Amino acid sequence: MLCGAYTVRMSSPESLPNGAQVGSASGASTRLSSRTRVAAGFGSPAEDATVHRIDLNEALIDHPDATFIARADGDAMRGAGIDSGDVLLVDRARTPMHGNLVLAVVHGEIICRRLYSLNGQTRLDAASIGASSVQITEEAPLEVWGVVTHIIKHTV
Amino acid sequence: MGRRYAHHQAYGVVVFALVDANNAYVSFERCFRPELRGRPIVVLSSNDGACIARSDEAKALGVGMAQPWFEVRHLARSAGLVALSANMELYGEMSSRLMSVISRFAPVAVPYSIDECFLEFEGVSGDLVSIGRALRETVLREIGVPTSVGFGPTKTLAKLANHIAKSAARKPGSYPTALSHVCHLGLMSATELDGTFGATDIGEVWGIGRRISARLQAGGVRTVRQFVRSDPATIRRNYSVVLEKTLLELRGIPCMTLDEAPAPRQQIMVSRSFGTAVTTLDGIIEAVSEFASRGAEKLRQQGSVADAVTLFFTTSPFRTKDAQHSPSVTIALSQATSDTRVIVGASVAAVRRLYRPGYRYAKAGVMMVNLRPAGSEQVPLDLFSQTQSASNGQDEVRGGRLMEAMDLLNQRFGRDAVRLGSQAVASGAASGHVWSGKQDRRSPRYTTRLDEILRVRC
Numbered sequence: 001m002l003c004g005a006y007t008v009r010m011s012s013p014e015s016l017p018n019g020a021q022v023g024s025a026s027g028a029s030t031r032l033s034s035r036t037r038v039a040a041g042f043g044s045p046a047e048d049a050t051v052h053r054i055d056l057n058e059a060l061i062d063h064p065d066a067t068f069i070a071r072a073d074g075d076a077m078r079g080a081g082i083d084s085g086d087v088l089l090v091d092r093a094r095t096p097m098h099g100n101l102v103l104a105v106v107h108g109e110i111i112c113r114r115l116y117s118l119n120g121q122t123r124l125d126a127a128s129i130g131a132s133s134v135q136i137t138e139e140a141p142l143e144v145w146g147v148v149t150h151i152i153k154h155t156v
Numbered sequence: 157m158g159r160r161y162a163h164h165q166a167y168g169v170v171v172f173a174l175v176d177a178n179n180a181y182v183s184f185e186r187c188f189r190p191e192l193r194g195r196p197i198v199v200l201s202s203n204d205g206a207c208i209a210r211s212d213e214a215k216a217l218g219v220g221m222a223q224p225w226f227e228v229r230h231l232a233r234s235a236g237l238v239a240l241s242a243n244m245e246l247y248g249e250m251s252s253r254l255m256s257v258i259s260r261f262a263p264v265a266v267p268y269s270i271d272e273c274f275l276e277f278e279g280v281s282g283d284l285v286s287i288g289r290a291l292r293e294t295v296l297r298e299i300g301v302p303t304s305v306g307f308g309p310t311k312t313l314a315k316l317a318n319h320i321a322k323s324a325a326r327k328p329g330s331y332p333t334a335l336s337h338v339c340h341l342g343l344m345s346a347t348e349l350d351g352t353f354g355a356t357d358i359g360e361v362w363g364i365g366r367r368i369s370a371r372l373q374a375g376g377v378r379t380v381r382q383f384v385r386s387d388p389a390t391i392r393r394n395y396s397v398v399l400e401k402t403l404l405e406l407r408g409i410p411c412m413t414l415d416e417a418p419a420p421r422q423q424i425m426v427s428r429s430f431g432t433a434v435t436t437l438d439g440i441i442e443a444v445s446e447f448a449s450r451g452a453e454k455l456r457q458q459g460s461v462a463d464a465v466t467l468f469f470t471t472s473p474f475r476t477k478d479a480q481h482s483p484s485v486t487i488a489l490s491q492a493t494s495d496t497r498v499i500v501g502a503s504v505a506a507v508r509r510l511y512r513p514g515y516r517y518a519k520a521g522v523m524m525v526n527l528r529p530a531g532s533e534q535v536p537l538d539l540f541s542q543t544q545s546a547s548n549g550q551d552e553v554r555g556g557r558l559m560e561a562m563d564l565l566n567q568r569f570g571r572d573a574v575r576l577g578s579q580a581v582a583s584g585a586a587s588g589h590v591w592s593g594k595q596d597r598r599s600p601r602y603t604t605r606l607d608e609i610l611r612v613r614c
Contacts, residue, residue: 065253065257065298065299066297066298066299068602068610069603070610070611071609072612072614073611073612073613073614074614084614087609088612092297092299092300093297103612108193109190110188110190111612111613112612112614145300
C-alpha cells in the first residue's frame with residue numbers, strides 16, 4: 001500500500017534515479033520523486049511509455065512514401081461505399097488482391113474499380129447498376145495504380 | 157572522410173551507387189497523368205519558358221536542353237509536342253518520396269540533387285546488381301517513376317555507370333544490353349572496362365563540361381580511355397586539382413568528397429549534419445540562412461542562376477527514440493536569380509512555415525534548382541507583382557517607375573509600342589504573344605494541395 005502523493009506520469013528510463021525502490025520489504029518509507037516509476041500492480045515497468053495523441057497519419061497509413069490521396073469523381077462505385085467527392089487513401093506498396101478496391105489505369109485514364117481475380121479470370125468491376133466491367137486480357141493487361149485502403153467521407 | 161579513403165583497401169571495399177530518376181520532371185507528371193506516356197513532353201520553366209526537362213520522345217524530335225519554347229512550339233501542331241509549366245512544388249515533394257524509398261537499399265544514402273542519390277555499400281555482401289534491380293522495381297511500383305542505377309568503386313565511376321545504364325537502354329548498340337538500367341563498372345574485367353572507356357566520350361564524365369571537354373579534345377583526348385591514360389600531374393598543372401581527382405577516381409581511387417565534387421548541372425546542394433541537435437526556430441533559421449547564402453555564392457561563382465529552391469531539415473532517423481519530423485518544400489522563385497537576399501528570404505520564410513517545436517533536428521539542406529547561365533535567360537521585368545526581394549523598397553519603386561514609363565509610351569505611340577522583351581522575341585515577327593503565363597499549363601499540385609488532389613473516375 002503506497003502512501004503519499006505520486007504521479008502516474010511515466011518517463012523514459014534515462015531520467016530514473018538508479019535503484020529507486022518503493023515499498024521495500026522492511027516497510028521503511030522511501031522518498032518518491034515525481035518521476036519515480038511505480039512498480040506495483042500498475043503495469044509492467046518494462047513498458048516504454050511516452051504517450052502520444054493518436055495521429056491519423058500513423059494510424060491509417062502503412063507506407064507513407066507510397067500513399068497518395070485521391071478524390072472520387074462519379075457514381076459507379078456507390079455500391080462499394082464510394083460516393084462522388086469522397087477522399088480515398090491509395091497505397092501503391094500493397095499487393096492488389098481479389099476483392100480490393102483499386103485505382104487502375106485503363107486506356108490512359110485512372111479509374112476506381114473493384115478487382116476481381118479468381119480462377120484465372122481477371123476483371124475490374126464497377127459497383128452500381130448499369131456500369132460495365134473492364135475485362136483484362138493480354139492485349140489490355142491489368143495495371144493497378146494503387147489499392148484503396150480507406151474511404152473518407154465528409155458529413156458536415 | 158580522407159581517413160576512410162586512405163585505408164579503403166585495408167578495410168574492405170566501398171562500392172558507390174548513383175541512382176536517379178529518368179527524366180524526373182516528366183516522370184513525376186506521368187505518374188498522375190498516364191495519358192502522357194509515350195508522348196513528346198517538355199517541362200517549361202515558369203519564368204522564361206525554357207525547356208528544362210524533355211521526355212525521350214521530345215529529345216528524339218530534336219528539342220535541346222534549355223531550348224526556348226518559342227523555338228520548338230511549332231512541334232506542338234506537327235508532332236504533338238506537349239508543354240507543361242514546371243510544377244516545382246510537386247517535383248520537390250515527389251523527390252522526397254523518391255529519396256526515402258531509395259535510402260532503404262543501402263546503409264548510407266546521400267541525396268545529391270532533386271532526382272539523384274548516391275548510395276554507399278560498405279561491407280554489404282550480396283549481389284549488388286540484384287539489389288539495384290530490386291530498387292528499380294520498388295521505386296517504379298511505389299512511386300511510379302523509372303530509375304537507372306550505376307555502381308562503381310568511386311562516385312565518378314558510379315555516375316559514369318549510371319550514364320552507361322541509360323544509354324544501353326535508350327540507344328541499342330551503344331553498349332551491351334546487359335548493362336541496361338543497372339550497370340556495375342566494378343564487376344568488369346580490365347579488358348571490358350577498357351573497351352567501355354573506349355566507347356565513351358569524355359564529355360560524359362562527371363565534372364567534364366563543354367569547356368574542359370573542348371580543351372581536352374583539342375589536345376587529342378576524346379575518349380575516357382585516352383583520358384584515363386593521361387598523366388595526373390600534367391592534368392593538375394594544365395587544368396585543376398579537381399580534374400586530377402576526376403582522373404584518379406576513374407582509375408578506381410576514391411578521393412573526392414561531395415563538397416569538392418562538381419556541382420550537378422541542374423542543382424547545387426548545400427547541406428550538413430549538425431554536431432548537436434538543433435531544437436529552436438532561430439537555430440534552424442541560422443543554419444538554413446548559411447546554407448542558402450553559400451548556395452547563392454556557388455551559383456554566382458559558376459555564373460548560374462536558379463529558378464527554384466528546395467529546402468529540408470530533419471530529425472535523425474537513427475535516433476529511434478526521437479520523435480521524427482522531416483519537412484521539406486520546393487519554392488519556385490518569381491524570377492531566376494543568384495541574389496542571396498532573395499534565396500535566403502525565400503528559405504527563411506519556408507522554415508517559419510515548416511518548423512515545429514519539440515523536435516531534435518539533426519540535419520538541414522538547401523538546394524538551388526533548375527540552373528542556367530546567368531544572363532542567358534529572358535528576365536521578365538516582374539512589373540505587376542511583388543518581387544521576392546522585399547528587403548528594400550527599391551525593387552518595387554523601380555518596378556513602379558518602369559510601369560509608368562511603359563504606360564506613357566504606349567499611350568503616346570499606340571498599344572503595345574513597348575512590350576516586354578520576352579514577348580517580342582517569343583512572338584517572332586508580328587503575331588500575338590506566345591508565352592504569357594507562368595502557370596498556364598501547370599498540372600495540379602497533387603500531393604501538397606488538398607483542393608488539387610488526383611481525381612479518379614468512378
